[in-house]
Amino acid sequence: MSKKAIILLSGGLDSATVFAIAKSQGFEVYALSFRYGQRSHIETSCALQIANKLGAKDHKIMTIDLSIFGGSALTDHDILVPKHETIAQISKDIPITYVPARNTVFLSFALAWAEVLGVYDIFIGVNALDYSGYPDCRPEFIAAFEQMANKATAFADDKNKTIKIHTPLINLSKAEIIKTGLDLGLDYSITSSCYDPLPNNKACGKCDSCLLRAKGFQENNLSDPAL
């Protein structure tokens, strides 16, 4: 019997790579995606394509409206997504595209599904290097969530049912993430990482996420298939 894992699948480059890694480690994948009020509508259709192409055992899409709280350029459409010409212009502070407690909310739903399925492995594509400004991408947050998760469910305190939050990308650069995915045969043309796609659903090429991603492909001597 193969091991089962839940994977948070946004439809972006990072989570697609995480899916490929989990698969290469022998996990049967239960993918979980969110419509959370984000600007990008193409993310979810990319998630569907990735789940299909990489062979998810099941794929659920949860609709939650984080925009009722606001506070982020991704969910409050009155706040503009910052655009830059070069990567050097990206702010070093927590960016306005940060969505308050988003990873906590996403991981909580993953935990709910894990408890129902009897699954103890949850994968998330957080990355502490390129997004050091996001508090919920840091190793200390993940460790604290894992500890909480092991107190939260009916498995609590059962040593044979320990929940593990896997973060295979946490210490990789964007270039290393892309290299890993390419080595696993991943087709990045079906991923979308842009915070604020153009009306024709193409990547804008100028948001932080587009610039970091393009640099990652460049460092692999490739151009980003999303551009």
Place this chain on the structure above:
Amino acid sequence: MSKKAIILLSGGLDSATVFAIAKSQGFEVYALSFRYGQRSHIETSCALQIANKLGAKDHKIMTIDLSIFGGSALTDHDILVPKHETIAQISKDIPITYVPARNTVFLSFALAWAEVLGVYDIFIGVNALDYSGYPDCRPEFIAAFEQMANKATAFADDKNKTIKIHTPLINLSKAEIIKTGLDLGLDYSITSSCYDPLPNNKACGKCDSCLLRAKGFQENNLSDPAL
């Protein structure tokens, strides 16, 4: 300037009491309720009445569909809610009305709103005595969640912005909770705790929640106004 708090408000007896307690402690209340796929539809209208009557500064209702995961009699309508004639018949195991990771999910949304508002106090009406079967009502879960919350947000590691999860009911019996609310002038007729109300929205009187609640009123020499 008064202190602000977020309160998870289900519309039941416990969370209404928590609201009254927080108010008596001088907090300005931001109430958060959920339509999560639960059987009871009257809960949310009770939450609206409580928020209105007790004077919430704001009240948000988040819709999330936990029924897509199933695994509980409250969200999977193919699983029957257990009914009993007496309280002695209530199972000592984790009951089938337990909703996997529900409090983790609810607290995560409270955390998201807290981060947007700049609020550091979150109240939840968990109770470890009468519901000892629910893993996410235990003090060790709350402590672990609080620790995680303090790593999760933009306030992380700022000693002046420490998030506190308040659980004023955690060590009280149902009778003590009711006594506390009555002393604060709370009108329990606008609360609903039934897991599976009758078609006319009246409490069923036979689910675990109804039986525990009725006993609490009885011990105060009162009858439950919901029955």
